[in-house]
Amino acid sequence: MKEKRVLSGMRPTGKLHLGHYHGVLKNWLRLQSQYECFFFVADWHALTTGYDDTASIAGNIDEMVLDWLSVGIDPGRATIFTQSEVKEHAELFVLLSMITPLSWLERNPTYKEQLQEIESKDIRTFGFLGYPVLQTADIIMYRARLVPVGIDQAPHLELSREITRRFNHLYGHVFPEPETLLTEVPKVLGTDGRKMSKSYDNAVFLSDPPEVMEKKLLQMVTDTARKRKTDPGDPELCPFYQTYHALYPDKERLQWVEEGCKGASIGCIECKRSVIPSVIEEMGPIQEKRETLAKDPAYVARVLAEGRGRASEEAGLVMKEVRAAMGLNHGKDRAVKR
Ligand code: TRP
Numbered sequence: 001m002k003e004k005r006v007l008s009g010m011r012p013t014g015k016l017h018l019g020h021y022h023g024v025l026k027n028w029l030r031l032q033s034q035y036e037c038f039f040f041v042a043d044w045h046a047l048t049t050g051y052d053d054t055a056s057i058a059g060n061i062d063e064m065v066l067d068w069l070s071v072g073i074d075p076g077r078a079t080i081f082t083q084s085e086v087k088e089h090a091e092l093f094v095l096l097s098m099i100t101p102l103s104w105l106e107r108n109p110t111y112k113e114q115l116q117e118i119e120s121k122d123i124r125t126f127g128f129l130g131y132p133v134l135q136t137a138d139i140i141m142y143r144a145r146l147v148p149v150g151i152d153q154a155p156h157l158e159l160s161r162e163i164t165r166r167f168n169h170l171y172g173h174v175f176p177e178p179e180t181l182l183t184e185v186p187k188v189l190g191t192d193g194r195k196m197s198k199s200y201d202n203a204v205f206l207s208d209p210p211e212v213m214e215k216k217l218l219q220m221v222t223d224t225a226r227k228r229k230t231d232p233g234d235p236e237l238c239p240f241y242q243t244y245h246a247l248y249p250d251k252e253r254l255q256w257v258e259e260g261c262k263g264a265s266i267g268c269i270e271c272k273r274s275v276i277p278s279v280i281e282e283m284g285p286i287q288e289k290r291e292t293l294a295k296d297p298a299y300v301a302r303v304l305a306e307g308r309g310r311a312s313e314e315a316g317l318v319m320k321e322v323r324a325a326m327g328l329n330h331g332k333d334r335a336v337k338r
């Protein structure tokens with residue numbers, strides 16, 4: 001049952017929001033009960049766009065991992081660690097960079113898109129171009145077979161597969177090709193109606209107290225054509241509906257909203273209040289757990305230290321094989337047989 005290994009990572013963005021919860025963490029929870037999982041903090045990847053703001057990384061790691069643990073990511077089942085604490089990732093990154101043609105990286109649609117989008121700083125760096133090479137190292141280091149990611153990461157995963165094939169072709173079969181486990185990501189919109197994102201300042205955080213959550217949800221934009229209760233609205237065009245009524249579908253409620261919105265017989269506040277308790281209720285136990293865990297300020301550090309131990313062990317063994325396969329065991333690993 002546990003035959004395939006799963007690996008996934010997140011850049012340390014700090015406190016997680018409902019988009020992360022419904023789009024990523026719920027999948028991780030399901031996967032950790034079925035497979036051997038590695039979940040890691042991609043802190044070096046955070047430097048690709050955030051190299052000029054390193055002061056917040058440590059705190060962001062703690063907040064993010066605390067959220068992982070609060071939702072039920074279980075250090076007893078999954079290996080939870082930080083990328084920069086397992087130096088082998090850097091070694092494998094260097095080796096893979098030698099066999100990765102520049103053209104593969106330059107034609108990556110995600111790369112091209114981000115070059116255009118991010119204007120506030122110079123991201124035409126070697127590291128940013130090489131993002132998918134480092135990501136490949138993260139994955140194949142643990143011989144992961146399944147990599148759960150959203151559609152935006154699919155081009156990166158395709159590159160990982162190509163780089164892995166090239167490695168195996170040049171040096172012999174060392175790594176299984178990772179498969180993309182495309183997870184269906186529900187549309188979670190922020191208070192302004194755009195995709196929920198910390199950088200848009202429109203996010204509802206898992207750790208927001210119930211009053212804050214309620215306030216944010218009550219202020220969220222609705223069908224913009226519906227200025228007052230007497231204007232008919234359309235749930236299809238309402239970001240609140242598309243997010244929260246979709247996440248907590250209740251047949252009777254949906255029908256009531258549909259009729260009341262289109263027929264202008266219910267107000268938006270009423271409509272929102274019908275589902276807000278479901279949102280808050282689901283977060284209740286998560287927030288309780290967060291509070292309990294946060295009482296021990298060293299808990300996250302202990303979890304990460306234990307994960308680092310397990311990850312390092314794996315990474316150490318794989319790198320010995322890699323060096324041997326590449327004829328690089330002229331150093332201290334000379335005695336290791338292929
Ligand atoms: N690129 C991923 C993101 O931005 C993070 C990441 C780094 C990752 N290495 C990975 C995800 C390996 C899956 C597997 O979310």
Ligand code: SF4
Nearest residue numbers: 223233238261268271
């Ligand atoms: Fe959206 Fe509900 Fe208002 Fe209709 S009544 S616009 S579905 S919040």
